[in-house]
Amino acid sequence: MTTTRASGGRDVRFACVEGDWSDGGFRYACPRCGGVVVVEAQPLAAEPPVDRSAPGVWRRAALLPRVTAHVSLGEGETPLLDGPDGVRLKVESANPTLSFKDRAMALAVSFALDGGYAGLVVASTGNAAASASAYAARAGLRCRVIVGSESNAAAKLRACRAYGAEVTEVTGDYSAAYAEALALEGEGWLNVSTTFRNPVPGEAYRGVAFELVEQLGRVPAVVCVPIGAGPLLRGIERGFADLQALRGGAVPRLIGVQAQAVSPIVRAWEASPEDPAIWRSTLGDAGARWHTTSATAIADALRGYERQGELTLEAIRATGGAAVAVDEEGIADATRRLRADGLWVEPSSAIALVAAEWEAERADGPVVAVLTGHGIKVPDAD
Ligand SMILES: [Zn+2]
Known part of the structure; x- marks a missing residue:
């Protein structure tokens, strides 16, 4: 510990x-x-200080809910690199367990220690599980990981076991794993599934907005974010809202990106970009049948927790953004192009580049694609 x-x-x-x-x-x-x-x-009363001597997300602790335990593996402060077509790449795959989830888990595990929890339970397509397992080990907590068989997460589960987590595979998709995690929460187990089930972890994503503005020297015009349920996008939106309250000016348009094969939030957005009643009825359509996708990390049908999608839709609407879907061919092509450029990310990350290239054609400022996770943890697609 x-x-x-x-x-x-x-x-x-x-x-x-x-x-x-x-x-x-x-x-x-x-x-x-x-x-x-x-x-x-x-609300922030003043510019949040950056403590360069603190580890990871705790450098910007003023952005986060007050906790006394500060667990870190050195997450956050990730590089911003030049990408194709002038797109800027926020390389979240450079985090300690190779995905953006490390920001959330540093906070979630610290919150668990403060609350006296004995362990964590997490439903995951793999990235959150690997991250929760590592941070639990760091904090001396137990960790139970639930993964759906359809998530195809063998390499990610190997990481979980290496960190000492107890891994359970359930038949089905992410939503099936989520239901199982709900049954295990309580009695000393904090559910850190990175949907909106636990409202704490996503607060850590506010820092992404502050880092981007520092790295660009200005507010970007557009930020493209891969989304399952979408806490990353909403957390970034909250961060830009913090910045706007402090400094004035505009917020970037946030683009939520899903794979066409599993795109409940895009479908709700396309049904109406502004009417929450239509979002609710579209998200709640139990008849939705989704297909398989290479973008396993964002393949979230939201089945049983449809209303969580409304938070992401609201965050998108608040920024004048959009929700867009990319087909499998586009995802594979972007994955290959990034790899050829030295960036091995998973298909669920490369998908953001496709949306960013669409946006770059008409944006009047920097366009950022958030590369959420590394490619080494997913089976080869080609
Ligand atoms: Zn209520």
Whole structure:
């Protein structure tokens, strides 16, 4: 167990997104209506300091909910590189377990230590599981990983076992694993599945917005983000909202990118870019039948937690952005082109480049593609 203790951070309270409950304490769901619980963070009173002597996400602890345990493996502060067609690449695959989830898990595990939890339970397509396993080991906590057989995550599970996690495979897709994780939460086990089930981990993604502005020297015009349920996109949106409140100016358009084969959020967006009632009915369409995709890390049908997708749609709408789908050919081509350029990322990451290239044709400022995870953890597609 390697943990430092520190202070700093934001006061937060927990509230139902439907507005009918805000007692403040941590909950997975609204005790009144069962709705999604979100973190309401105290506005930043001043520019958040950057402590270069602190590890990982704790360099910008002022952005995060106040916790005293600061667990880190050196996550965050990832490179921003030049990519094809003038697109800038935010290389989240450079994180300690090779995906953006490390930001969330540094915070989630610290929150678990503060709360006296004995362990973590996580439903995952693989990246969150590998990350949770590593951070649990770092914090001296147990970790239970639930993965759906359709996620094709053998290499990622090997990493989990190497870190000492208990791995359970269930038949089916991510939504099946999610249901299993729900049954295990409580009694000392913190559910850190990186949907919106636990509102804490996604707060760590606010830092991506601050890093981008620092690296570019300005606010980007567009940021393209691969999305399953979409906490990464919403966390980035929250970060840019923080920046706008502090400094004024515009926020970038956020583009949520899904594989055409599994695209519940894109379908809801296409049904209506602004009407939450239409989002709800479209997301809740139990008749949706999805296909297989190479973008396994973002293949989330949202089955059983459809309303979580509304948070991502709302974040997209708030920025004047869009939700777009990319077909398998486009995903494979972008994966190959990035590899040929020295960047081995998974198809679920390369998909952001496709959307960014579309945007770059008309944007009047920097366009960023967030490369969420490394390619070494996925089976070869070709
Ligand atoms: Zn409620």
